[in-house]
Amino acid sequence: MNLDFSDEQKQLRDQVRRFLSEKCTSAHVRAILEGPESYDKALYKGLADLGLLGAAIPEEYGGSGLTHLELCVIAEELGRCLAPVPVSSSIYLTAECLLHAGSAKQKEAWLPRLASGEVVGTFASSEGQGRTTPATIAAKVEGGRISGTKWPVVDGDAADIAVVTARDEKGGISLYLVDLAADGVHRETLQSIDPTRGQARLTFESAPAELLGTRGDGWHIASQVIDRAAILMAFEQLGGADRALEMARDYALERMAFGRPIGSFQAIKHILADMYVSATLARSNCYYGAWALVSGAGELPVAAATARVSSTTAFQHCAKNNIQVHGGMGFTWAFDCHLFYRRSNMLAVSLGSLSTWETNLIERMSAGNAWSAA
């Protein structure tokens, strides 16, 4: 039994962490939080140059040809430092859709440029408030042109291309590749609880749209890609939860009250212990997800929902309590606590919110993967 990353993968983690400790400090994150830029272009370029964006993309398409385990390692590190870059949209979702369903031509056209960071992709499916289901998809494609409105679209303000769910001529749901620079595409930036990640509304008025994958198969493809992306996202959340715990622990050791470090008070000590518990459960569930991701196990849908529910819960729990442990200082703009709090709540709803994944998990378990919970 080996439910752990390999030594090489751990070396990769150390290397990525060193890189990010220079290129993705609090100052870099705050530059995006407070500045006009949608994401940190220098950081994104740096990740591309190290071959990290293309980690799981085959070499023939300009990637590094590593496995998704390496991508899990990278995701955790990006989550730890709240990297303000569109990796999840461009890689976990867009590149994965192409790998999963794209034609050779489409792969050749886009994967190398996604891996190099030259092109940023995103995934546009939600059309407003509430859960996204096949029934909520109103965007339509006729004669190769798409019309409709998608929002919110994470990183939609910065993306060059988008994979979009829409009704095809037969009324089924298909995936389409849309060049966001084309005529008929309008985008509006949306304010959000986490300005370190871009959010936009994309409006299509018969903009050119190219079919991606089999017609009518769109929802099925999207669901499979979202399950895989959920595992990678869970690693980002795990990284954030761990970092929030470390921040709170460090502060509890250093901050004195009543002549003692506040970490010597059980009220604080036990908050931290509970943060450790939720982060530890999340890590173990994420490793289960990582195993399913690379082994192509039949229980991948259950593993994805498990990792996602566990990590969402842990990151929200740890980010919230990190502020509580910091007290008044934790509620200042100057301290980083709120950056983690914002990100934890933003990630909690992207790719579908916690209650949706809770439903997915139990639906899938009752559909026959029950044994995996034993």
Add this chain to the structure above:
Amino acid sequence: MNLDFSDEQKQLRDQVRRFLSEKCTSAHVRAILEGPESYDKALYKGLADLGLLGAAIPEEYGGSGLTHLELCVIAEELGRCLAPVPVSSSIYLTAECLLHAGSAKQKEAWLPRLASGEVVGTFASSEGQGRTTPATIAAKVEGGRISGTKWPVVDGDAADIAVVTARDEKGGISLYLVDLAADGVHRETLQSIDPTRGQARLTFESAPAELLGTRGDGWHIASQVIDRAAILMAFEQLGGADRALEMARDYALERMAFGRPIGSFQAIKHILADMYVSATLARSNCYYGAWALVSGAGELPVAAATARVSSTTAFQHCAKNNIQVHGGMGFTWAFDCHLFYRRSNMLAVSLGSLSTWETNLIERMSAGNAWSAA
């Protein structure tokens, strides 16, 4: 504004508490827990003699002609000392059904004997696992004779008469009064998590059944009576929660560890503070319920569900943590902690379980009583 009991009602409370401190000690409760008796007959007789059973029964029917506020006061005291007597079945339910829907003849026949404790009544509606709804009522009455099985029936092993929900000749649901000494009535005592209260399965094989209230109106009557009983039950739960909190507080003051009373450790202190919070919320919600009970306000259904949900939550929370604060000693048979834990979980499911009342509360609020939550 006067959301409080009157001085007279507070005097009644003190008087009842004094009486119970002698007649309903831990030893009395344990006699029922460990002995063959279904309930404490001497105590029940004592309550009757003080006019407490008949508190809310009009004098013309042998009661004391007080209001339901006095009954709330009595219920809280019975809950505090885990009184092993069938007051809820015989008074909150049976007597109330008669008062609510009985004919003058039926009232004359039964209310005086219920008030005097000479007769014990119970209410039989559940027919097995899960929520009780009109659809789950299979018991049938034809030609004045009832057939079917009711379980569990609280105090069904001791009761002399039962108010039973059953299908009438027209297939509607009506209430019937059944003499449990009659032919065709079989009863089986059922083991439960709280042996200080009796539980039974009643099987009817064309036993004589007398219509109570308008034919076909049974479910409606039962629902109204159950709402009113839920408020009284909530007071019993409130009493239990308060007593469990006091036990834990007293133990935390007396028990020493590491050279200090354990109550000086924040881990214990904060458990107790949270117990106080839930018990205080429950008390305020119970007073709201009591007001609705006597004022006949339109929001009684909302108030009943509010009091019931709040008190169930508080009693389970306090009884559970009372054991935790006591540590190992709290898990011994000799300490009383488990008596409160048993009762809290038994009351949590009688009259319908927490999730059912949560559903009731929100259904009723959305049905137009929303303002009452503002």
Add this chain to the structure above:
Amino acid sequence: MDFEDTAEEAAFRAQVRAWIDANAPKHLEEELKRASFGSNGVVSEDPIATGKAWQKKKAEAGWACLHWPKEYGGAARTPIERVIWGQEEGPYAALTGVFTIGHGMCGPTVMAWAADAHKRRLLPPLASGEHVWCQLFSEPASGSDLAGLRTRAVKADDGSGDWIINGQKIWTSGAQYSDWGLLITRTNPDVPKHKGLTMFFLDMKSPGVEVRPIKQANGQSSFNEVYFTDVRIPDNQRLGEVGQGWEVSLTTLMNERLSIGSGMSTGFPDLFRYCMDAEIDGKPAVEDSGVRSKLAQLAVKQSGLKYTGMRAISALSKGETPGPENSIGKLVAGAAMQDLSIFALDLQGEAGAIWNEDSPQQGRFQAMLMRSPATRIEGGSDEILRNIIGERVLGLPGDIRVDKDVAFKDIPTSGRGKKSSAEAPRT
């Protein structure tokens, strides 16, 4: 049991209602009702000027500081009358929020500790809204541990008897509008920390006083830092004896806990309304059993706080002192609001991350999400409140105090809270 006024209460309520109906700035009602967290919601005009005007009007009609004696500009009303006034003033009360600390905490402290001359000079203009007061207690390194404060007051060496103040305070609301401040300082670091404190009131326009707004995690700036550099205070502005500052501060803090209302809001009514409107898979969210269970648990917290408040009002109505029940208010409301805002965002799906005017209820839940962490900290953190309930209400022993009998200067400290990531804080 009833929710009715007594005859006297009803008469008083009618009188209040009539006056407010005739005098309140009705044109502001709408924006006041839309008020979100941390502002009184007035945007169409200068909120401070509007607030001062409303207070002046109340004062002229004898409706200012109902709980104060008349000689200081109050109305000498009973506690229950004060509650009724608050119920009737409703949204307009927010207008005079800038006076809350002055009327509720600073004024009573001055009343209890200042010389008559000072009281006659300071209190009437505070009551009438001419002067704004702020409270200068918390410091970056002493929040929960207030007595650990470090702002120094030293006798001037010029024989004037004046005191020279150096140090920093934080979380001071209204400092930028304040005429006067209630300031607690350390005058003797060589004795145990509670014994070396002295209280003053000072003119906020004094040279050496610098007010800087604090940017909060939610982007608002409802609080300030106040820096003192060689600020001079005459000795006759001292409240209580030298070294008696802790005792004086207890008067202030005691008054902080006296406020009684109809229960702090958890935000439940907003969530409930939202769940009535929102849909899950085409059905009203309020019909979803998961939503119902969540709503029910929040509903009983909301109503529990509401009726806890009413029990306290009932006590006042009988002329009794309310019990300790109200101490649960903020503890319950803060956590419930954070919990329900996260739940509301969940129901909004991916759009839950969006925070703008088009968001459900104009982004109210996103605002709650970002504001609620402060509620769980300000004016006593959840942990401090649990200690208070455990010790003052349940009678449990206090925490072990290692700093009790130690000279302040010998108590280990961490310097002002350092930040927890690579970069230095901007505060």
Add this chain to the structure above:
Amino acid sequence: MDFEDTAEEAAFRAQVRAWIDANAPKHLEEELKRASFGSNGVVSEDPIATGKAWQKKKAEAGWACLHWPKEYGGAARTPIERVIWGQEEGPYAALTGVFTIGHGMCGPTVMAWAADAHKRRLLPPLASGEHVWCQLFSEPASGSDLAGLRTRAVKADDGSGDWIINGQKIWTSGAQYSDWGLLITRTNPDVPKHKGLTMFFLDMKSPGVEVRPIKQANGQSSFNEVYFTDVRIPDNQRLGEVGQGWEVSLTTLMNERLSIGSGMSTGFPDLFRYCMDAEIDGKPAVEDSGVRSKLAQLAVKQSGLKYTGMRAISALSKGETPGPENSIGKLVAGAAMQDLSIFALDLQGEAGAIWNEDSPQQGRFQAMLMRSPATRIEGGSDEILRNIIGERVLGLPGDIRVDKDVAFKDIPTSGRGKKSSAEAPRT
């Protein structure tokens, strides 16, 4: 990442499986699987005799105490081999539960501290199941605070060098079957509490030893009280020096925390199966959104513990020492089991109060409800475990200790836990 055995592990597993297949008491498999809480489930024959027989068989084939050296009757196997054995032994492991404390805690302590002669005499019969050992540590007035124990050991005044023991121990499982006990006593009350302790092993048949079963809150009796009245122990049965008892006990307790498995069960699989069968308003409970949300949160706890265990096994498989992750097991499982048992009763409606063979899963959830409070207390309460995680894993400072440097006799105590209602406890 994979869940596969290495070649060596697979070979070992095959060997183990074959032997167990050929030798296990198959006729007991069914009742062992039905085992509920606090018993190994064997009812058709004497469970102790059956356990001893199974242990003897294992010993004769070289499968006893895999982690012990061969000279003491062990198999000198690697930790991962021990894990694999446990996985393959499956339900039959419960048969030898009576030896868990002897093999896991007492044996290693004797190995570390006893004289060679004693080791050779005591350990082989413990390994082979001839002798049962129990651990005599906890006392009524010292649970979490073990070092506060009061059982006295005094030198006999007859010059024999023997020790005379008086006092009481509690929560001793298996005492009634035990041949030997590991006993910690206080030999010097005049020094700080950790310094005045001394460890012995004693013959449980010694005169003056009285074992009384404790009736637990759930009606079972899995534990005992053990009373000592002038019990005589020869000095050569002392482990470690006089006053070194605390250090010796740490060897025992350290071994308590070493057990690693596939994660403690929260009872989730049972609840999930139940929700697949049960109905709410005519629809499977598992389709109710409230149930789903509850199940999902429990599911990730269950799987989180399962894969945390597998991460530890992975470390062992690489010859590494597992991290501290397993310290969360009991903390998570105890609370989760209590929570889910209450939820299961809720779903059963009024019938949830009924506890008999006809209850869903033969009353398993009612048994969990009544047993789970003990899980949250025994072997380290939730509060102690949070302290351990905070201090040993996260490196936070310990609680303030007022009794650290005080002579034991001067530490305030409460006498044995008094009861909390009118009547005296029956223990």
